[in-house]
Amino acid sequence: MSESISVIREKLSHVISEQDPFFQLCLQDERKGVIKLIESTRKKWEKEAQLIAKLAEMKQYETDLSTQGFQYIAGVDEVGRGPLAGPVVAAAVILPADFSVLGINDSKQLSEAKRDMLFEIIKKEALSIGVGIVEHDMIDQVNIYEATKLAMSEALDQLNPAPDFILVDAMPLKYSESELSLIKGDTKSISIAAASIIAKVTRDRMMQHYDALYPGYDFANNMGYGTKKHLNGLDTIGVCPIHRLSFSPVKEAKLHFESLK
Structure with a gap:
């Protein structure tokens, strides 16, 4: 084959199967650069196949609920239970089927x-998004x-259309009779995972x-969690207006000052 490595790289970027005539032609090229391109192309396909399989797995709960007649399935997740400062933020997301x-x-x-x-994509494609912030x-x-629970309920209250089924990460919310709590739900449900992204990006920016x-x-780096730099700040500066005074390290710093x- 007479094409340069750069030309072959460009053409391979558009190939989607080993059965493609151009890919078969590349297999006959003994140049090391072409052999490496073939290897990287196969790895790319393998990764894409894994992502497609993961997507199907993540949509299983939503697919099953859809076959039962539920139309507006909301995923709910939170971020910020463990930090020493800042709010807890929850998001609720209804995605199209x-x-x-x-x-x-x-x-x-x-x-x-x-x-x-993904935050921008979810905002654009979701049927509805709600965000609850508890300071x-x-x-x-x-x-x-x-x-x-207050943040999650606030997020759900904002949804329009209202959900007819709710998938919640980990904790039972009891917001609705049509509700399912999933341990590690953000790795099992596409809706909960989308909610976790909305909640985390929202809180991180705050x-x-x-x-x-x-x-x-x-x-800006620890998001309020008790890292070494954060604890050092508590020791040297004391508490600030967004610290959670009921959390032990903050309470101790306040008493010390x-x-x-």
């Missing part, structure tokens, strides 16, 4: 760039578990904004 975007998964398993990209002071009043308002805790007055 033909939603087929590859790569949707538990938001914690995705890079920031991938989450941001630090309410968390201190009612505890983090109840605050999480914490990045708070980092500018309250420097010294590294909120009050004792110095």
Whole structure:
């Protein structure tokens, strides 16, 4: 074959099967560069096949519920139960039945760039999205578990159309009689995974904004979790207006600084 490696690379990017005549022609080319292109093309196909299989697996709950007559199936997830500062954020998402975007998964398993990209796609293609935000002071009043349920309920209240079935990650919400709680649901349900992405990107952006308002805790990187830099900030600066005063390290830092007055 007389084509250059760069030309072959471009042509292979459009090939989707080993049965393609051009791919078969490439198999006869003994140049090392072409052999490497064939290997990388096969790896790309293998990865795409895995993503397609994962998508089908992630849509199984929604598909089964659809066959039972449910039309508006909402996935619900939260982010921010463990941090020492900032709100807990929940999202509820209803996706169309033909939603087929590859790569949707538990938001914690995705890079920031991938989450941001999927965030925009979900916002564009979802039938409805709701976001519930419960701030630090309410968390201190009612505890983090109840605050999480409040955030989830708030997110569901915003959905239009209203859901006729709800899939919730991990915790039983009891928002509706037509509801199913799934352990590690953000790895099992496309709707819950989409909600986890919406919730995480929303909360991460809030914490990045708070980092500018309250420097010294590294909120832009730790999102309020108790990292070494965050704990060092508590030790040297004390608490800031978005800290959860009912959480032990914050409570201890507050008492320490009050004792110095």
